[in-house]
Amino acid sequence: MYHASISREESEFISFHMVFFNPDTPAVLSPVTSVRDPWQFIPLEHPEEMTLPNISKLALCSHPRSSALAVYPNADGTLFIWGLIDQLNRYEDFIRLENSTAPHRPGLFEARIVGPGHILVSIEYKQIAELKIDGLSLDSVDIFERGPLFQKLAQGVAALQDHLLLRLSPDEDVCIIRERVRTLTVATIQRLLFRIKGFKHGGAILIVADVGNEGLNTKYGLHYTRLHEALKRYVVSLFDRDGAVRQIECSHADDRPLMRKKLARLQAECRENEKEIEAAIWFIALLTRIDGLVLMNQSLEVIGFGVEITTAQVPHSVKKIFASDGAGETRKKFNYTYYGTRHRSMMRHCHAYPGSVGFVISQDGDVRAIARVDDDVCLWENFRLLPEITPHDTFENGLGHD
Secondary structure, eight states: OHHHHTOEETTEEOOOEEEEOOTTSOSBOOSOSOOSSOOBEEEEEEEEEOOHHHHHHHGGGOBTTTBEEEEEEOTTSOEEEEEEEOOOHHHHHHHTTSOSBOOOOOSSEEEEEEETTEEEEEETTEEEEEEETTEEEOOOBOTTTSSHHHHHHHHHHHHHHHHHHHHSOTTSOHHHHHHHHHHHHHHHHHHHHHHHHHHTSOEEEEEESOTTOSSEEEEEEEEEOHHHHHHHHHHHHHHHHHHHHHHHHHSOGGGHHHHHHHHHHHHHHHHHHHHHHHHHHHHHHHHTTSSSEEEEETTOOEEEEEEEEOOOOOOSOEEEESSTTOOGGGEEEOOGGGSOHHHHHHHHHHHHOTTOEEEEEOTTSOEEEEEEETTEEEEEOSBOOSOOOOTTOBGGGTTTOO
């Protein structure tokens, strides 16, 4: 795959998606999910050995949006392309919130070329390795699960949690409520960053604890609250729906038809709220295509876009962090001038205003988070950009964290 990624076919770089898939597996996935269009394995009449010339011919048949080459060794251990796997679009649909179902993925693992010398490997929905030219990363840091960066975002999460606690029955489990809201808020930020990354334009998001921060020149001021309001409606509708399910389970048979109608209405409401969140994410992501950053508060309300950072003081200590908690030896010093103007300005602002969190998305797709921890301005890269999910989890049930 590496050699294919740095080769060309008719002046175009070769890119393809493969699944390490045993061709003796049944051609159709057994019906363990509720999806109507599960993937299928379609065998080639004559399998092709996995050589660079054969890959060059078949690469255009694959794309993670739709299909993949099924690769597996024969009895002698030689890799062959045995066929194609279709209907892989649900992965992209799910992570973009265009579909709420995350179905089972085929094969032992998947790998895809995303650029010259750049290969991503995943098992199910978890990225397990990334090769970039001569650098191999075997794990990603989960900065949204715990650690100092998440703590800076916690105030906005807590406000949404408190809203839900006031709205729901006191019989609800408070711990479940808080964890579900945390997961949903984090997933929304992750999907926003993923959407911006997909534009391949570059951009930046700055989340501030105090919207009155100096050091910012806002070219286009506006107050866009729809994402925050949609999240509030969504979490309420989720728990209302779950409550209706419990009522049906405990109710008398005669009462169930009417209660099922109520449940159907609440399920439809969840889907509509889900669509509203996705559209709001699109709206905010598009603002990053204007020069300057998008300014948000901790409730994920947009304050302005096309924002220029005017803070001039250079931080005295900048470090990369290789663990979510950023403790001790996981921090490594690096040269402040190594990165471009967008990264440097974000580091200057986060140094001057310790409550801020910045996300910078490069044109090549790299996403980095920046925040001040103690006296250091810290930068996280190679962090987990997608929520960790397992087969059959859905966004509408809290990404499997119930």
